Amino acid sequence: MYNLLYKEFRLAIHPFYYVLPVLIGALMLIPQWIFFLVPLYFCFISAPQIFALYKSNNDLEFSIMMPVRKSDIVKARILSIIILELFQIACSLLFALIHRSLYKIDNFAFDLNAAYFGLVFVMFALYNIILFPMFYKTAFQFGAAVIVSTVAAIGFAFAAEMLVMFNERFRNVVEGKPGPQVIILAAGIVLFVLGAMLTYKISVKSFEKVDV
């Protein structure tokens, strides 16, 4: 399992995608913006490009020849993408803190607060649970999986941003006192972890049936 993870980071994922989250994270410095776009850039750029590289490098055939379980191939893949997502969130958090100390005014859309990051975790959980199980039906066709999961993530982000702008009750919860915000963050992290576990279980089930 550790060897497969090493393979993901040394061979499968191009080093550019370790730098990209920093560049994307810096978008947090834009004043007055729709900040759900920042994590969405991971879905728009990083994920599809990385999946295209798996395919063009025949990664599946390479991995299957190694003495490893099929379930470990899935686990390493999901874990490596999750690590990149967490890195994306970490970079965004860093630039969000800079943003808050620089501008000191509220955002017209979702504020950069704990609730925002909680919902970003939920958005990634949703994205993963669609992307991986769909991808592992064939383990090489990624187009439909990327499109459907990205549309779902956009839908989620759109709903969150619209609610914060046009629904006062929602806005009071997510942009009001810190208590509910922290609860949303904690709930988001729990959902992200549970979602990842479920994503792995469903993906393995699909992948076991695949003829390479």
Added chain:
Amino acid sequence: MAILSIDKLNKRYEKFHLKDVSFSLDKGYIMGFIGVNGAGKTTTLKSMLNMVHADSGAVRILGKDYTQNEIELKKEIGLMFGDMQYYAKTRVRVVTDVIKRFYPNWDDAVYDDYCKKFNIDQEKKISELSQGMKAKYNLALALSHNASLFILDEPTTGLDPAARDDLLEIFQKLVEDGEKSILFSTHITSDLEKCADYITYIHEGEIVASATKDDFIDTYKIVKGSEDQLETGLRKKLIACKTNQFGFSGLMKTVDYEERDGLTVEEPSLEEIMIFYAKKESAHV
């Protein structure tokens, strides 16, 4: 002792059926796995190795059930799929660094030794290696984790005659100690005439024969004669035949052969056996 035994392997696709594939390979030998394109060679190898799910059948490697001990046994196997290119734009050194971690028996000294012997430049990208070099690199990898069974799918396809000969010599040296075996699929039968001890012939998803090379060739005869002779009941006994203005030439099983006046009998080559079987199939279409 059989290092590899396959028993009644079945895999059904919509337009292709691997039917009751059975054969075995002893320690210290090279087995040629032959058949025309699409006969089921790669499907057999992939079903054997659980890359595609066989509908039924059993595979034993080193005396152990493969599905029960897949990971342990994969460490004992040197695998090579001829036409596959993995991480073509990555340097040899980096690919090796990743692969060696999967094998507890990996020996860096052995790897360096083979790379020197085969002239494999560690700084070259995989795509910069010639076909022959790629085959040698794959062999160096397999040898460095001390594999005892080599499963090579079309390793000589696309190689020039000198590189092919070179590789065949390496295969022969590999099995010299009597501990390693090679299952080697190909449709280039002249390679097997040089180095195989056993031949397993697959046709339309079914094993036609699995025997020593000499026994396999002895099973068949090429008969030649005039067209009149063909019509005296001989045609039924032929697996397939070709006719031209001078007469006919056909392949038949040695057991079906009876001496007749005017018939010329020759020993077939592996290639001729394959060609006549393919002809039999096209005659049915």
